[in-house]
Amino acid sequence: MSIDAGRLAEAKAAFEQAAKTAQAAGDISQHYWAVLGQGDVAIAEGALPAALDAYRAGLTIAEQMAKSDPGNAGWQRDLSAAQNKIGDVLVAQGNLLAALNAYRAGLAIAERLARSAPGNTGWQRDLAVSQEKIGDVLVDRGDLPAALDAYRAGLAIRERLAKSDPGNTGWQRDLAVGHGKVGSILARQGEAKRGKDAFSEGRAIIERLRALSRDNATLPKDLAWFDAQLARISE
Numbered sequence: 001m002s003i004d005a006g007r008l009a010e011a012k013a014a015f016e017q018a019a020k021t022a023q024a025a026g027d028i029s030q031h032y033w034a035v036l037g038q039g040d041v042a043i044a045e046g047a048l049p050a051a052l053d054a055y056r057a058g059l060t061i062a063e064q065m066a067k068s069d070p071g072n073a074g075w076q077r078d079l080s081a082a083q084n085k086i087g088d089v090l091v092a093q094g095n096l097l098a099a100l101n102a103y104r105a106g107l108a109i110a111e112r113l114a115r116s117a118p119g120n121t122g123w124q125r126d127l128a129v130s131q132e133k134i135g136d137v138l139v140d141r142g143d144l145p146a147a148l149d150a151y152r153a154g155l156a157i158r159e160r161l162a163k164s165d166p167g168n169t170g171w172q173r174d175l176a177v178g179h180g181k182v183g184s185i186l187a188r189q190g191e192a193k194r195g196k197d198a199f200s201e202g203r204a205i206i207e208r209l210r211a212l213s214r215d216n217a218t219l220p221k222d223l224a225w226f227d228a229q230l231a232r233i234s235e
Contacts, residue, residue: 158174
């Protein structure tokens, strides 16, 4: 909460103290979250090397937790989360290959968890997020066919989640974003018709959401983005 309010020094001190207290008490789980919190503060401060150090320290703790109890799905998920956070920093630093490796390590864990409990929607969403992170890096690396495969894998999950609970506006927006990512690749590959169809599907979802929530400040921006993509592809 201190991070959200911009009180970075306060948040940093709180997480550092929490990490010390948890470590002294042998509370590995709390130690993990406190260390990741330090990384989040470093991100907010723009200190990427410090954030990377913190997230890697968190990964080491998560590995210890996962190794001590391989059947603990929560700790496996923590391990995947640490890999994703490391990947995010590496992307920001321009180290795309290392970021891709981190994201793929996180994806492997997310896949195992999703297979173990197909009805766990949180784990299914984690899997979609991992696919999209990988797709984003592949786009930056210029590998559009592989990026499209990753985006489509994520979109398939988004579609299942949205269908399972049509009233979940977060999942509906996720689905729209997924269509947008696929459309972007198709447009760049010269497949104008299919790209336009993907953008139109995403836009239609956002339009429906906006009609239900006129006070949502994000949806008009989403709508403007889709309109811009459709205008560009029609030029």
